[in-house]
Amino acid sequence: MDQHFMAHAIQLAIENVHSNRGGPFAAVIVKDGSIVAEGTNQVTATNDPTAHAEVMAIREACRNLNVFQLHGCGIYTTCEPCPMCLGAIYWAHIARVHFATLATDASAFGFDDLLIYRELAQPYSARRIPMIGVMREEALAAFRAWDEKPNKVTY
Amino acid sequence: MDQHFMAHAIQLAIENVHSNRGGPFAAVIVKDGSIVAEGTNQVTATNDPTAHAEVMAIREACRNLNVFQLHGCGIYTTCEPCPMCLGAIYWAHIARVHFATLATDASAFGFDDLLIYRELAQPYSARRIPMIGVMREEALAAFRAWDEKPNKVTY
Numbered sequence: 001m002d003q004h005f006m007a008h009a010i011q012l013a014i015e016n017v018h019s020n021r022g023g024p025f026a027a028v029i030v031k032d033g034s035i036v037a038e039g040t041n042q043v044t045a046t047n048d049p050t051a052h053a054e055v056m057a058i059r060e061a062c063r064n065l066n067v068f069q070l071h072g073c074g075i076y077t078t079c080e081p082c083p084m085c086l087g088a089i090y091w092a093h094i095a096r097v098h099f100a101t102l103a104t105d106a107s108a109f110g111f112d113d114l115l116i117y118r119e120l121a122q123p124y125s126a127r128r129i130p131m132i133g134v135m136r137e138e139a140l141a142a143f144r145a146w147d148e149k150p151n152k153v154t155y
Numbered sequence: 156m157d158q159h160f161m162a163h164a165i166q167l168a169i170e171n172v173h174s175n176r177g178g179p180f181a182a183v184i185v186k187d188g189s190i191v192a193e194g195t196n197q198v199t200a201t202n203d204p205t206a207h208a209e210v211m212a213i214r215e216a217c218r219n220l221n222v223f224q225l226h227g228c229g230i231y232t233t234c235e236p237c238p239m240c241l242g243a244i245y246w247a248h249i250a251r252v253h254f255a256t257l258a259t260d261a262s263a264f265g266f267d268d269l270l271i272y273r274e275l276a277q278p279y280s281a282r283r284i285p286m287i288g289v290m291r292e293e294a295l296a297a298f299r300a301w302d303e304k305p306n307k308v309t310y
Contacts (some may be wrong), residue, residue, distance in 0.1 A: 043246075
């Protein structure tokens with residue numbers, strides 16, 4: 001079954017290239033042996049740099065299941081998730097990740113996956129995008145408002 | 156001016172808590188001294204685990220500017236971006252990040268930011284979410300289709 005779902009994702013990724021919708025990436029999300037969502041890279045077609053295949057599939061699965069966490073679901077993605085997508089997978093509480101090509105493959109074909117993995121591991125001062133701290137004390141008020149709120153929906 | 160934009164983001168984050176729309180996070184994106192987009196955490200209100208403040212602000216800025224990369228823009232976010240959002244910031248080619256509270260503050264108030272940073276730094280085998288490789292050779296066909304495509308829109 002793993003090969004069945006991944007073969008479907010690979011087919012979607014190739015179709016995505018030929019149809020000019022975006023990069024060569026696709027993902028499907030499976031629950032209880034059935035596909036609950038598909039996603040392909042739509043960055044350039046939709047002017048959304050976050051529209052990676054895994055993010056699109058996660059958003060679609062949550063819409064379809066009417067939830068904001070995907071407990072018990074697996075994701076089949078044609079490429080190892082980039083840090084953005086792996087972060088999304090953790091926030092979504094997906095149970096397991098099946099991936100085909102590697103971040104090194106993506107980088108070999110011109111995508112920034114490895115660069116971003118390296119950047120996240122650096123201290124602020126060594127990153128290519130400057131990170132500037134300001135007003136931490138003032139901003140803690142937002143966390144305190146959250147902490148004191150009764151009946152909040154945690155995630 | 157930095158304090159002006161961050162103070163506005165902090166106000167949005169506090170309003171977001173009181174209005175029940177989501178977590179205590181907000182971000183604004185600035186270009187040429189003007190705000191071009193605002194975003195707040197909408198995870199629970201919209202059933203979208205990727206609807207963090209920075210992601211929402213990036214999507215809105217790209218819509219407003221009709222682009223898929225935010226060269227020359229700065230982002231003011233009330234909390235150090237989580238790996239998903241920092242990945243999104245790199246993919247969006249944002250020029251600089253102004254942040255207020257730290258990932259350690261977010262974790263102290265119950266959010267998974269630090270956990271996810273630690274997980275991304277681990278080898279596959281040591282992660283909490285199992286990562287299973289399958290069909291790499293077959294999936295390289297998607298990258299080859301991309302490589303061979305004339306007039307593709309790179310990002």
